[in-house]
Amino acid sequence: MRGMAALVLMASFALVCPKSLAADNLVENGDFESGLDGWELFIGPEFRDAGAVATAETTREAAHESTAAAEVKTDLPIRYGISTTRKYLIPVEAGAKYRISGWVKLADGAEAQPGRAAIYIRLGLMQDQNKPTQDPQGNIHVGLKGQVVRTPDWNQLIVTKLPFDWTKIESEVEIPDGHSYVAIGLFVDRIKGAAYWDDIVFEKVSN
Numbered sequence: 001m002r003g004m005a006a007l008v009l010m011a012s013f014a015l016v017c018p019k020s021l022a023a024d025n026l027v028e029n030g031d032f033e034s035g036l037d038g039w040e041l042f043i044g045p046e047f048r049d050a051g052a053v054a055t056a057e058t059t060r061e062a063a064h065e066s067t068a069a070a071e072v073k074t075d076l077p078i079r080y081g082i083s084t085t086r087k088y089l090i091p092v093e094a095g096a097k098y099r100i101s102g103w104v105k106l107a108d109g110a111e112a113q114p115g116r117a118a119i120y121i122r123l124g125l126m127q128d129q130n131k132p133t134q135d136p137q138g139n140i141h142v143g144l145k146g147q148v149v150r151t152p153d154w155n156q157l158i159v160t161k162l163p164f165d166w167t168k169i170e171s172e173v174e175i176p177d178g179h180s181y182v183a184i185g186l187f188v189d190r191i192k193g194a195a196y197w198d199d200i201v202f203e204k205v206s207n
């Protein structure tokens with residue numbers, strides 16, 4: 001009888017387990033173990049139009065807690081990073097709360113433009129699959145200290161100390177009314193050198 005109870009318990013555990021324990025991470029390939037699948041290079045249009053260049057790849061030299069991380073680099077102090085592609089827009093529910101987190105560090109030798117440098121995760125808000133936000137508050141940015149900043153308050157993202165060791169960015173955000181998708185951007189601004197990103201998680205917390 002005892003063996004039977006254990007079996008039944010195991011069976012129900014197996015049924016429940018995948019759903020409750022599996023990470024409900026809404027980001028595809030947020031750990032970069034599948035290369036850059038689902039991600040694309042981003043260069044701020046103001047710099048791209050001026051001919052600035054950056055590169056993105058994955059590296060096995062600097063992973064966070066796994067074998068690979070994203071490495072994005074440039075020789076100029078521009079705004080650059082990687083973003084989830086259009087194909088991987090993440091459906092969200094307006095008014096619901098989500099937690100975004102990810103790990104970042106800069107390579108030795110990275111240099112910031114003093115008083116202007118920032119590192120953040122951007123939630124690019126989309127009204128529908130083809131229409132970026134028309135909200136005057138713009139997108140949602142989460143800074144190194146977990147500060148949640150809308151576009152007009154952008155200067156609250158400015159950093160004075162650069163993260164040369166793995167640093168976690170994390171915060172909860174509420175999706176503003178009128179938005180049904182987000183794109184996730186991992187951005188460095190006015191810093192030249194290489195940035196590593198890994199273990200990006202976006203999950204729903206509550207309705």
Ligand SMILES: [Ca+2]
Binds near residue numbers: 031063064068199
């Ligand atoms: Ca990884």
